[in-house]
Amino acid sequence: MIDKIYELFAQIGYVHPLHPALTHAPVGGVMVGFFLMVVAVLWRKPSLMTSSYHAICVAFALLLPTVAMGVLDWQHYYSGAWIFPIQMKIALAALLFVLLSITLIVGRKPNLRPLTMLVLCSLCLVNVMGLGYFGGGLIYGDRSAKKEEAFQAGHQVFINHCSGCHVNGGNIFYPNLALHSAPQLQSYETFIGFVRNPTLPDGTKGPMPNFTPAKLSDQQARDLYEYVVNRLAKTKRTDS
């Protein structure tokens, strides 16, 4: 169902995550609200409080669609994995909802003190900076992986299906089970066997999802293997 949405976007030429395209909307609303309040307090221009209030209204209205897209991206690109930056983002987004609601309710009071509004806007600002921090970490963690023509197809598959957990060829769950030094890279057969049905070294099921042919075709898996072996693989692990 979720994959269908992304296929639909891909058909019109949009192949990126959906959430980053929207994040600037609520973040921008909070930023504008905050700076207007700073001016309102420093230069004693109470009329700007109304403008600030309206900016916070915009941030509030756009928060839910942004969160919804974030949840979709999380399901699609990270297979809904319950990883730390995601936990932080969900907690901060929930807190932002509460903070913006309070700001909107308190901001309606007729004789509200500008300083109170400034404090509320500041809290919202710190919150969106935290959201940006963890979001940026998720996206740019993969920066150092070099794109090259020959392995572009495989690189794209890696970005779409693996990079969330295997940032820079590592492993965010088990750093000692890094992709770049995995014994499964020995041959394509071992690799595909593992990816279709991954297990932890002791044979039990770990957090890595199964990649069925419907999710990852044989051709995609081959491109992916070429990319991983030629561009990510570092050393063969000898200690396992």
Ligand code: HEC
């Ligand atoms: C949701 C997180 C997640 C995603 C997405 C993911 N992996 Fe993994 N991967 C893991 C975890 C956790 C392990 C440890 C084994 C397990 O969980 O079964 C692992 C282990 C591996 C290993 C073995 C590493 C070793 O040294 O033993 C390989 C190879 C691997 N993954 C390849 C891939 C490839 C290729 C993709 C993309 C098609 C992918 N993984 C997507 C989390 C993930």
